[in-house]
Amino acid sequence: MTQIELRGIEKFFGAVQVIHNLNLAIADNEFIVLLGQSGCGKTTTLRAVAGLETIDKGDILIDGKPVQHLKAADRDIAMVFQSFSLYPHMTVFENVAFPLRATRMSSGEVDKSVREVARVLRITDLLDKRPSALSGGDMQRVAIGRALVRRPKAMLMDEPIGALDAKLREEMRAEIKRLHVKQGSTTIYVTHDQIEAMSLADRIVIMHEGFIQQVGTPDEVYSHPANLFVAQFVGSPVMNIAEARVADQAGAASVTVGEAPAGFEFPHQLLSKLNGHSSGGLTLGIRPEGVLVRHDAAPGYMPVEASIIEPLGSFDIVDLKVGSTMLRARTKAGYVSGPGERVHVRIDPEQAHFFDTASGKSLGVRL
Amino acid sequence: MAAVRTSSEVAFNRIAIAAVLVATLIFLAPIYWIASTAFKPKELAVSVPPTVLFEPEVTPFVRLFTKRVQMQKAVDPQVYEAAPWWEKRIYDGGERVLKVGKDVQLSQYPDRFMNSLIVAVISTVLAVGMGTFTAYGFSRFKIAGEADLLFFILSTRMLPPVVVAIPMFLMYRMVGLNDSHIGLIILYVAFNLSFSVWLMKGFMDEIPKEYEEAALVDGYTRMQAFFKIVLPEAATGIAATAVFCFITAWNEYAFALIMTNRRAQTAPPFIPSQIGSGLPDWTTIAAGTFLFLLPVAIFTFLLRNHLLRGVTFGAIRK
Numbered sequence: 090m091t092q093i094e095l096r097g098i099e100k101f102f103g104a105v106q107v108i109h110n111l112n113l114a115i116a117d118n119e120f121i122v123l124l125g126q127s128g129c130g131k132t133t134t135l136r137a138v139a140g141l142e143t144i145d146k147g148d149i150l151i152d153g154k155p156v157q158h159l160k161a162a163d164r165d166i167a168m169v170f171q172s173f174s175l176y177p178h179m180t181v182f183e184n185v186a187f188p189l190r191a192t193r194m195s196s197g198e199v200d201k202s203v204r205e206v207a208r209v210l211r212i213t214d215l216l217d218k219r220p221s222a223l224s225g226g227d228m229q230r231v232a233i234g235r236a237l238v239r240r241p242k243a244m245l246m247d248e249p250i251g252a253l254d255a256k257l258r259e260e261m262r263a264e265i266k267r268l269h270v271k272q273g274s275t276t277i278y279v280t281h282d283q284i285e286a287m288s289l290a291d292r293i294v295i296m297h298e299g300f301i302q303q304v305g306t307p308d309e310v311y312s313h314p315a316n317l318f319v320a321q322f323v324g325s326p327v328m329n330i331a332e333a334r335v336a337d338q339a340g341a342a343s344v345t346v347g348e349a350p351a352g353f354e355f356p357h358q359l360l361s362k363l364n365g366h367s368s369g370g371l372t373l374g375i376r377p378e379g380v381l382v383r384h385d386a387a388p389g390y391m392p393v394e395a396s397i398i399e400p401l402g403s404f405d406i407v408d409l410k411v412g413s414t415m416l417r418a419r420t421k422a423g424y425v426s427g428p429g430e431r432v433h434v435r436i437d438p439e440q441a442h443f444f445d446t447a448s449g450k451s452l453g454v455r456l
Numbered sequence: 457m458a459a460v461r462t463s464s465e466v467a468f469n470r471i472a473i474a475a476v477l478v479a480t481l482i483f484l485a486p487i488y489w490i491a492s493t494a495f496k497p498k499e500l501a502v503s504v505p506p507t508v509l510f511e512p513e514v515t516p517f518v519r520l521f522t523k524r525v526q527m528q529k530a531v532d533p534q535v536y537e538a539a540p541w542w543e544k545r546i547y548d549g550g551e552r553v554l555k556v557g558k559d560v561q562l563s564q565y566p567d568r569f570m571n572s573l574i575v576a577v578i579s580t581v582l583a584v585g586m587g588t589f590t591a592y593g594f595s596r597f598k599i600a601g602e603a604d605l606l607f608f609i610l611s612t613r614m615l616p617p618v619v620v621a622i623p624m625f626l627m628y629r630m631v632g633l634n635d636s637h638i639g640l641i642i643l644y645v646a647f648n649l650s651f652s653v654w655l656m657k658g659f660m661d662e663i664p665k666e667y668e669e670a671a672l673v674d675g676y677t678r679m680q681a682f683f684k685i686v687l688p689e690a691a692t693g694i695a696a697t698a699v700f701c702f703i704t705a706w707n708e709y710a711f712a713l714i715m716t717n718r719r720a721q722t723a724p725p726f727i728p729s730q731i732g733s734g735l736p737d738w739t740t741i742a743a744g745t746f747l748f749l750l751p752v753a754i755f756t757f758l759l760r761n762h763l764l765r766g767v768t769f770g771a772i773r774k
């Protein structure tokens with residue numbers, strides 16, 4: 090049972106504030122992912138929880154007790170580093186046993202614990218090897234083993250699979266998920282990879298320039314991004330963003346983007362939901378799968394010209410010129426044959442997001 | 457996969473090997489000369505042209521380790537017959553070994569050699585030890601005026617140490633440090649420390665700080681992390697630094713000559729001082745020099761893997 094709570098954390102590096110009034114409560118057994126670009130403060134936050142970084146203001150509570158003045162060694166937390174940080178002069182066994190050697194555990198118990206962890210992580214065969222003889226994936230298994238062996242109150246992971254190649258990353262992602270389901274421990278995981286975040290997290294914390302942008306389940310941050318930053322950071326391919334104007338047109342709402350001659354048709358209730366925001370400073374967000382494309386004309390569809398087509402195997406991303414802006418649509422593979430082809434496009438109102446352009450905040454309008 | 461080598465590459469390779477051979481010969485020539493002279497009969501040491509082939513003998517070493525006097529008349533044949541082989545060699549040279557009762561009087565060489573060993577080993581341990589701690593501090597912590605301090609440390613090497621020999625001598629005499637082991641050790645540590653700090657800082661910077669951070673999170677204090685993680689990782693650097701410090705302290709001549717004369721005198725000023733007694737005895741001097749070369753050679757040989765391996769880190773991704 091471990092809860093971690095961060096209250097009003099502030100951190101400066103010299104004159105630069107890298108964390109602004111950060112508040113976060115993490116429940117027992119929860120898998121929290123801190124997601125953001127490099128320099129957003131996510132790793133600093135993690136290191137502060139670990140005790141490797143001091144904080145200038147606020148409280149870090151583990152099971153209700155403030156720990157910000159405790160040394161890293163006294164917080165009973167384990168950490169996995171992106172660099173793995175395996176000690177080259179020790180065997181895998183000694184690496185995994187290392188945290189236990191700091192305790193008064195008998196060597197018999199150490200041996201038992203190490204072998205148990207090795208069995209779970211499937212690294213038993215590697216115990217006598219040196220880290221330099223291991224593959225990247227195995228190194229990471231060993232690093233995770235070293236973190237797990239002590240049965241710490243919480244696990245902290247700093248881009249643990251960021252250094253691996255794409256295929257191995259996918260494999261280790263699944264492995265980390267399997268381990269968390271099986272072992273269950275409160276985990277804070279830092280990454281800049283939104284796919285990793287989506288697939289692993291119970292809740293994602295999206296950070297930008299030292300501020301938390303949104304905290305929510307993967308579904309919440311994907312379906313209800315709180316602002317333009319989150320909207321564009323989560324999801325691949327990236328969400329289309331365009332300045333939009335909404336007009337009342339013969340019983341329906343018309344949403345115009347990019348100075349296009351005509352608008353996309355939306356249900357009339359959009360007008361009342363937007364409640365005056367239609368006048369200006371409105372930004373439309375639509376994921377590529379919400380941009381519907383067909384060959385023939387149909388009611389509500391607008392004729393446009395396809396420009397660039399990126400085939401991605403199971404689907405294509407097609408750039409469509411709508412007025413002065415480009416909307417990227419996701420189509421079946423090969424649906425649009427080539428650049429220059431005329432197709433018809435519509436925006437699925439149910440998948441549209443609306444943001445205030447000035448603040449970037451979501452207006453919370455969903456149809 | 458063996459790549460096909462072009463003829464120009466082969467030619468270059470041969471030239472490179474030849475160059476290395478020539479360089480090696482040039483470097484080894486004086487050492488060969490010292491070693492061969494140490495085993496030569498006395499009269500061949502200064503022969504012109506130089507003798508290359510001769511029957512080696514250990515007489516110079518016997519002379520090196522014993523106190524001798526010239527004999528005025530030939531030795532009594534009975535005494536000669538009763539003498540052990542090494543004493544006969546001395547009689548052969550027209551000298552006799554000095555004895556107190558039955559005990560052979562040893563020369564000062566073993567004492568001077570021990571002095572060298574004591575001073576070089578202790579000063580190396582201190583210089584490398586202090587340098588390692590200092591370098592760790594500079595490498596890992598934010599220190600106000602770090603760059604200035606490092607420059608200041610380096611600046612102690614910016615003029616030849618001999619420049620301060622006279623004031624040092626006066627100060628040492630005032631506080632009673634002249635002709636003492638401690639005095640020499642302090643001097644050599646002072647010479648070597650700046651070098652040791654700078655060299656070790658380079659090695660420390662190469663050790664990722666995540667190693668210690670992992671240990672800190674895993675329940676170790678910084679001190680424990682330093683000894684369990686940083687020191688083993690820095691072994692290569694420590695070995696390299698130790699070799700250089702040892703060589704400097706072992707070979708130091710000027711201060712040893714000025715600061716010591718009896719009790720704490722080291723081998724470098726002692727060996728040439730033997731030239732003065734009578735005709736220069738080059739073979740005995742060569743024998744002393746040859747033995748004097750061995751500790752450095754052995755020390756370097758033992759640490760050669762560390763020196764050659766360079767800095768290898770297998771288990772960290774950057």
